[in-house]
Amino acid sequence: MGISETYTRGRDLVTSRPSVLIVAGIVALLALDLVRQIATPGGLSTTQLVGYLWDGLVVGLSIGLAGVGLSMTYSILNFANFGHGDYVTSGAFAGWAVTWVIAGAGQFDLTTLLFIGSVSTRDLGVSAFATPLAIVVGLLVAAAATIVLSLVIDRLVYRPMRDEGGISLLIASIGVALALRYTIYIVFGQRTRGLTDAQSVPDIAIAGGFGVGGHEVALVVIAAALMLSVHFLLQTTKLGKAMRAMADNEDLARVTGIPTERVVRFTWIIGGGLAGAGGFLIALERGAMNFQFGWVLLLLIFAAVILGGIGSIYGAMFGGITIGIAQSISLVWLPSEFSTVAAFAVMIFVLLFKPDGLFSGVTTA
Amino acid sequence: MSSPTESVDPTEDAAGDDAAAGDDGREIPGWTPYREWFRDRWSEGGATAWATALGHLLVGGVLFALVAGFDLGTLPIGGSLVWFVYLSVTVAALYVATAPPAEPYVAWLEDRWMESDVDKLLIVLGHVVVVFFVFAVALGLPFNGLMGALSSVLFFTAVYAMMVLALNLHWGYAGVFNIGIAGFMAVGVYAMAILSSPTEAGAASVPGLGLPLPIGILGGVLAAAIVGLVAALPALRLRADYFAIVTVAFSEIIRLTLNSRTLQEFTIAGVTTGTGGATGITMPGNPVRLLFYDGFGAGAEPALLGSVLFPLFRGLRIELIPPGSSWLGVVPLPAFTLDLAVQPSVISNWAYVVVLSAFVALFYVLLVRTGNSPFGRVLKAIREDEVVAKSLGKDTNRFKIVAFMFGCGLMGLGGILWQGSQGFTNPGAFRPIITFYIWVALIIGGAGSNTGSVLGGALFAGALWEGPVYVRRVVTNYVDFGSTPSTFPGAVAPFVEGEVLPFLAFLLDNVSALRFILVGVILVALMQRRPEGLLGHRKEEAAAISLTRPGGGGGGGSTTADGDAVADGGREADGDGGAR
Numbered sequence: 014m015g016i017s018e019t020y021t022r023g024r025d026l027v028t029s030r031p032s033v034l035i036v037a038g039i040v041a042l043l044a045l046d047l048v049r050q051i052a053t054p055g056g057l058s059t060t061q062l063v064g065y066l067w068d069g070l071v072v073g074l075s076i077g078l079a080g081v082g083l084s085m086t087y088s089i090l091n092f093a094n095f096g097h098g099d100y101v102t103s104g105a106f107a108g109w110a111v112t113w114v115i116a117g118a119g120q121f122d123l124t125t126l127l128f129i130g131s132v133s134t135r136d137l138g139v140s141a142f143a144t145p146l147a148i149v150v151g152l153l154v155a156a157a158a159t160i161v162l163s164l165v166i167d168r169l170v171y172r173p174m175r176d177e178g179g180i181s182l183l184i185a186s187i188g189v190a191l192a193l194r195y196t197i198y199i200v201f202g203q204r205t206r207g208l209t210d211a212q213s214v215p216d217i218a219i220a221g222g223f224g225v226g227g228h229e230v231a232l233v234v235i236a237a238a239l240m241l242s243v244h245f246l247l248q249t250t251k252l253g254k255a256m257r258a259m260a261d262n263e264d265l266a267r268v269t270g271i272p273t274e275r276v277v278r279f280t281w282i283i284g285g286g287l288a289g290a291g292g293f294l295i296a297l298e299r300g301a302m303n304f305q306f307g308w309v310l311l312l313l314i315f316a317a318v319i320l321g322g323i324g325s326i327y328g329a330m331f332g333g334i335t336i337g338i339a340q341s342i343s344l345v346w347l348p349s350e351f352s353t354v355a356a357f358a359v360m361i362f363v364l365l366f367k368p369d370g371l372f373s374g375v376t377t378a
Numbered sequence: 379m380s381s382p383t384e385s386v387d388p389t390e391d392a393a394g395d396d397a398a399a400g401d402d403g404r405e406i407p408g409w410t411p412y413r414e415w416f417r418d419r420w421s422e423g424g425a426t427a428w429a430t431a432l433g434h435l436l437v438g439g440v441l442f443a444l445v446a447g448f449d450l451g452t453l454p455i456g457g458s459l460v461w462f463v464y465l466s467v468t469v470a471a472l473y474v475a476t477a478p479p480a481e482p483y484v485a486w487l488e489d490r491w492m493e494s495d496v497d498k499l500l501i502v503l504g505h506v507v508v509v510f511f512v513f514a515v516a517l518g519l520p521f522n523g524l525m526g527a528l529s530s531v532l533f534f535t536a537v538y539a540m541m542v543l544a545l546n547l548h549w550g551y552a553g554v555f556n557i558g559i560a561g562f563m564a565v566g567v568y569a570m571a572i573l574s575s576p577t578e579a580g581a582a583s584v585p586g587l588g589l590p591l592p593i594g595i596l597g598g599v600l601a602a603a604i605v606g607l608v609a610a611l612p613a614l615r616l617r618a619d620y621f622a623i624v625t626v627a628f629s630e631i632i633r634l635t636l637n638s639r640t641l642q643e644f645t646i647a648g649v650t651t652g653t654g655g656a657t658g659i660t661m662p663g664n665p666v667r668l669l670f671y672d673g674f675g676a677g678a679e680p681a682l683l684g685s686v687l688f689p690l691f692r693g694l695r696i697e698l699i700p701p702g703s704s705w706l707g708v709v710p711l712p713a714f715t716l717d718l719a720v721q722p723s724v725i726s727n728w729a730y731v732v733v734l735s736a737f738v739a740l741f742y743v744l745l746v747r748t749g750n751s752p753f754g755r756v757l758k759a760i761r762e763d764e765v766v767a768k769s770l771g772k773d774t775n776r777f778k779i780v781a782f783m784f785g786c787g788l789m790g791l792g793g794i795l796w797q798g799s800q801g802f803t804n805p806g807a808f809r810p811i812i813t814f815y816i817w818v819a820l821i822i823g824g825a826g827s828n829t830g831s832v833l834g835g836a837l838f839a840g841a842l843w844e845g846p847v848y849v850r851r852v853v854t855n856y857v858d859f860g861s862t863p864s865t866f867p868g869a870v871a872p873f874v875e876g877e878v879l880p881f882l883a884f885l886l887d888n889v890s891a892l893r894f895i896l897v898g899v900i901l902v903a904l905m906q907r908r909p910e911g912l913l914g915h916r917k918e919e920a921a922a923i924s925l926t927r928p929g930g931g932g933g934g935g936s937t938t939a940d941g942d943a944v945a946d947g948g949r950e951a952d953g954d955g956g957a958r
Contacts, residue, residue: 093619124867170902179619180555181905184821187814188901195894199885200866312630312810315623350638357627361612364624368615 033366047345057345060223065341071229071298073317073337074236079291079310080317080329081243082284088260088324089280090171092182096189097288098311100159102304103193104289105296106201108155109208112139115147128200134207134300141231141297143213152235152293159289163281190308198304205303208296232298239287240330247326252279260324313340313353316360322370331371335359435468495829498913502833506531506840513848517855521718529727531844536734537796539835541816543741543828544788550826551749552781553761555622557813558609559789561629564808565605566790567661567798568636570598572651574662584643584652584659591662595794602790603783605632610782614775626810637805658804661797666730670722683729684722691720730799737795738832741788745828748784757781818842818901824911833912842900846893850886859883 050057083097106129113126116139121132141148170185209228216224247253255276259266267273295310296302317336321328336356343355363371419430490497510531514524541559548556574594575586589597609628616624635641635653642655653659663674670684680688696716704710748754759767760774767774797803815838823834862883863869869884885892904911 093622124871128865128867130865130867170906173906177905177909181909183619183622184817185902185905187817188898188905190898191814191901192895192898195891195898198891199888199895202865312623312626316627319620319623348638348640350634350640354631354634357631360627361624364616364620365612368617368620 036362036366043346050345062345063223065344066338067223067225067229069338069341070334071232071337072340073334074233074330075291075295075298075333076310076313076317076336077330077333078236078239078294079288079307080314080321080333081240081326082287082291083314084318084321084323084326084329085256085280086284087318089256090182090277091263092179092186093315095183095186095311096166096193097186097284098307098309098314099190099193099197100163100285100288100307101292101295101310101314102197102302102307103162103292104155104159104285105292105302105307106197106304107158108151108289108293109296109302111154112144112147112151113137113208115150116144128202129206129208131206134210135212138210138213140209140213140228142215142227143210148297152290155289155293156286157289159285159292160282163285163288164278167277167281190311194305194308201304203304205301207301209300211300226298228298228300232294235294236291239290240326243283243287243326246283252276256280313356316357319370320360320363322367322372325370325372328370328372335363335371438468495827495913499829499833499836502836503535506535506836509840509845510848513852516852517848522720522724525720525728526724527844527848529724529731531840532731533727533734534839534843535836536731536738537792537835538816538819538839539738539832540734540741540792540795541789542820542823542831542835543738543745544785544792545816545820546825546828546831547745547748547781547785547788549820550828550831551754551757551761552778552785553618554778554782554785555618556625556782556785557622557810557817558625558627558629559813559816560808560810561625561632562602562606562786562789563793563797563812564629564632564636564805566598566602566787566793567803567808568598568653568659569601569790570594570794570798571659571661571803572653573597575651575660576662584654585650586662587649587651591665594662595791598794598798599787599790602793603787606783606786607779609786610779614778626813629808629810629813633805633808636808654804656805658802658806661799661801661803664730664799664801666733666799667726669729670726680722684726687725688722691718691725692722694718694720734795737791741792742828742832744788749828753777753780815843815897818897821901821904821909821911824913827911827913830911830913837912842893842897846889846896850889853886859886862887 047057047062051059051062079097079101082100083094086092086094086097110127110129113129113132114123117126117132117137121137122130124130125132138144139147166189170189171182174182174185214227216226217230247256255266255271256279258269258271259273259276263273266276292307296306299306313336314333317332318329319332320335321330321332336359339359340352340356343352347355416430420427487501490501507528510527511524514527517523519527541563545556545559548554571594572586573589574591575584575588577585577588605628609625612624614621637656638653639655641653642657643650643652645651667674667678669682670680670687671678672681673679695718698716749758756767756772756774756777759770759772760777764774767777797807819834819838820831821834822837823830823832857879859879859882861880863872863880866884869881872879873881
């Protein structure tokens with residue numbers, strides 16, 4: 014009886030959704046190949062694999078961190094904010110300007126520092142270990158500046174259009190993105206600038222010749238802490254409850270007496286703050302940034318958020334990590350130029366089978 | 379203001395006097411009757427008023443030139459600062475003074491604007507031409523330069539119009555939110571290049587398959603349509619905004635793949651070809667060039683049209699007043715030559731613009747026909763309410779896929795005519811930002827309207843894309859900014875101390891970034907104030923019969939837009955050019 018039930022279910026699966034089997038097959042093949050490559054002497058070493066996974070986790074967490082904010086605004090305001098990547102960039106520039114000023118005051122010209130101008134990063138010596146205060150203040154300023162920015166933009170752009178459809182808001186957000194990005198371009202210039210002094214960041218050695226960078230650890234720890242706090246905020250506070258209610262059904266939320274405008278404001282505060290902090294941390298981990306790094310990252314952030322299912326905080330985190338790991342683990346099979354291609358391909362594949370994302374149905378939880 | 383310095387520029391004084399007219403009724407001998415006469419003719423409006431104004435402008439200009447000791451040979455195009463100032467001041471004065479005679483113009487404009495879509499298109503194109511005419515005069519460009527500038531603006535107008543028309547099929551008709559346009563363009567262009575490039579590669583690029591160009595173009599269009607199918611299959615099950623992200627991810631996958639070193643050159647079944655990687659790929663020669671030259675190479679000799687037109691236009695100078703002539707043998711007249719010479723490259727550019735215009739017309743007709751066909755009506759029904767369309771027994775998925783493929787094929791063709799005509803392209807030309815430009819153009823014109831699409835393309839190319847660059851050229855031509863600061867703080871520091879020029883110089887230097895900000899702000903403003911675009915609520919009805927009153931314009935309008943556009947543009951250019 015048990016066997017025949019399993020058989021029926023299996024047959025149903027094969028007949029109704031053969032594509033699921035195909036994908037399962039591909040995934041199994043890749044896994045087998047991975048094992049084979051590790052087993053082959055002179056092939057992929059375990060250290061390398063762990064290295065890929067760690068890189069994927071770091072990139073994934075940074076994407077996820079920026080993605081949580083996007084996911085929140087997406088589910089509560091009902092539009093895909095194409096300006097989010099440039100919020101990330103704005104936060105990073107604001108934060109790093111302050112970090113540089115604190116780290117280099119008295120030593121270098123203030124104006125040059127404030128505009129993150131040409132100063133030798135070696136001489137300035139900024140890192141989470143050499144100048145922790147500057148980094149912490151920079152992180153806070155990055156979050157604060159992005160909160161202010163997102164509130165101002167909401168007041169100017171999105172609030173007058175609150176009743177419009179998602180696509181109208183999306184298009185307006187493309188305009189916001191362009192205007193923001195090129196304002197940064199005009200103010201800070203187009204060059205990619207080094208930010209940190211790589212020499213002063215210790216590599217933390219872990220067994221088997223595998224080491225992780227100090228800034229990577231900083232990013233992972235802070236990102237995890239921020240995501241946890243967002244989780245508790247949404248789950249345990251009244252505000253969180255209101256937000257979830259609004260994400261589910263805005264009209265019903267308003268009828269229940271939830272001050273929707275205030276919830277929207279807090280959404281921007283949390284989403285903007287996370288975007289700014291995320292931008293600052295991503296720049297810290299990379300040690301460099303330019304005026305469009307947020308925009309370039311945005312497509313990956315979107316991929317992560319959609320992969321996870323819009324509106325789900327866990328989805329954003331999980332999607333980010335999936336995208337990050339897909340990107341780095343693809344290096345086992347593909348040249349590095351295809352890592353982003355692999356990430357997008359994974360997203361499209363997942364959407365083929367789960368059109369609403371992995372965590373679909375779970376909104377803002 | 380009403381000082382009797384009537385000699386130099388009567389129109390200016392008329393304007394000034396107009397303002398001061400209410401103060402007192404002082405009789406000034408000679409001046410007051412003249413003013414009365416002028417007012418009478420003025421208030422008649424229409425042609426009389428314009429003729430009076432033009433006459434004054436002309437007399438004023440000649441007097442001005444004589445007083446300034448000017449060589450009239452620099453007229454009419456071949457300006458300098460003084461001429462530009464004179465023109466601006468008199469035009470401004472004319473504008474202030476001609477409130478009544480300008481009324482017919484404004485009324486005419488409003489009239490035509492309301493009349494039909496084609497008129498709107500003609501008005502916009504005409505004004506683009508006029509504005510660039512003014513730019514050319516202000517820059518002191520010779521006739522050749524004006525023609526060059528115009529051909530470049532019209533080139534962008536045409537290519538954007540084509541892309542926006544194709545996008546309109548997706549968004550305006552089928553309601554499919556496609557932000558992967560750049561990717562579909564890239565597929566078309568690269569497929570065409572690989573199919574049609576010669577098998578023997580030069581030093582510059584990878585070898586192709588050496589097939590004839592029409593097959594290459596057809597292959598490119600088909601490839602774009604097939605990639606559209608591949609993109610549409612997963613996307614149909616998705617929400618509109620998920621679909622959008624999938625399309626943009628698709629376009630990035632395509633661009634990154636074309637950019638990769640791995641596929642730069644590869645061999646399949648003994649045939650070596652490739653994408654050229656990040657360095658780019660050489661395009662097959664533009665066949666329009668064969669109308670003028672006997673080959674594609676740099677050293678090709680003029681042939682066919684080229685051998686006739688090039689010599690004709692190279693020496694096209696009309697001597698209106700030969701040197702050494704005089705009026706009645708007493709007053710010496712300055713030499714004056716109308717210089718209409720045009721370089722060969724500009725002529726072949728114009729020829730290509732004409733070809734592109736024909737393609738725009740083709741796209742337009744094709745989309746209007748599609749929109750009015752049963753197929754198009756189903757698309758519109760899907761856009762309005764997919765469930766309803768489904769319940770009427772329409773296989774909405776099939777309709778959407780076909781529409782998407784059709785649009786993608788057109789995007790591929792548009793890409794070939796745009797990027798494929800430049801002799802060379804690389805993956806950098808297909809960044810997602812191109813997609814957003816096309817979207818901006820669509821939104822300016824108004825989604826759902828084919829005429830609006832062309833209009834949006836023209837406005838985007840003329841006003842937002844090429845316009846700011848010319849404004850910078852004109853301003854830097856006349857204002858000496860000194861040294862331009864290279865950084866923002868370097869520009870702001872003097873600004874705080876009260877020096878505006880370095881800051882302005884810095885902004886002008888960054889005009890290419892400023893225009894992005896402008897595009898962004900306009901996009902937001904449009905979405906807030908006029909989300910339906912310039913042409914208003916233009917969603918064509920899904921109904922088979924026109925729901926407008928009989929005799930009212932209704933649908934698409936006629937298809938002779940392009941021929942007329944040039945004619946009308948020319949007429950307006952003449953009229954306004956003469957007025958200055």
